Amino acid sequence: MAEPVTPTVRVQTEDFDVSAEVAKLTEGRTDVGAIVTFTGLCRDEGGALSALELEHYPGMAEAEISRIAAEAVQRWPLTGLLAIHRYGLMRPGDNIVLVAAASSHRQAAFEAASFVMDFLKTEAPFWKREHHANGEPGAWVDAKEMDDEARARWSR
Structure with missing residues (x-):
């Protein structure tokens, strides 16, 4: 039986390097057949935004992402799982966010990465505020119904 996977979860202001993170996730492993990232x-919404500000509930954000990641490693045969979410001004x-799922086979990696993102978008305590390119103060971004619909496909 394979060793249980302990997901890596980080909430940080610092940028991340996708290639370096994937290298760490697979370092010394010969059982990885697929990595889905x-x-x-951050988008500019057609030139309308100069930045996106992300705030989070410290401690609770990490705990919620860890809970979601732990559920993913229970549901799929993963060899590694990483979730990084930034906060601050982007x-x-x-x-902004990186989810990397590693498995011996591609389908488990695809599904686990998608599952983590769907739940991260709807359940992790992050708030987004837009900063407009014209200098006008931005509004806090409301949750999107399509994110709830994406999460609903993963019946528990």
Whole structure:
């Protein structure tokens, strides 16, 4: 029987390097046949935004992402799982979130990464505020119904 996987979860202001994170996730492992990564970036919304500000509930954000990741490693035969979420002020093109799932086979990695993102978007305590390119104060971004619909496909 395979050793249980302990997911790595980080909430940080610092940027991350996707290649370096994947290398750490697979270092010394010969049982990895697939790695699926999702990287979420800050967009400019057609030039309307100069930045996106992300706030979180310290401690609770890490705990909730850890809970979601722990559920993923119970549901799929993973060899590694990583979730990084940044907070602070992000400029268009900046990394915001990284989820990397490693498994012996691709389907488990795809499903686990998708599961983590769907629940992270709807359950982790993060708030987004837009900063407009024209200098006007931005609004806090409401949750999207499509994120709830994506999460609903993972019946528990």
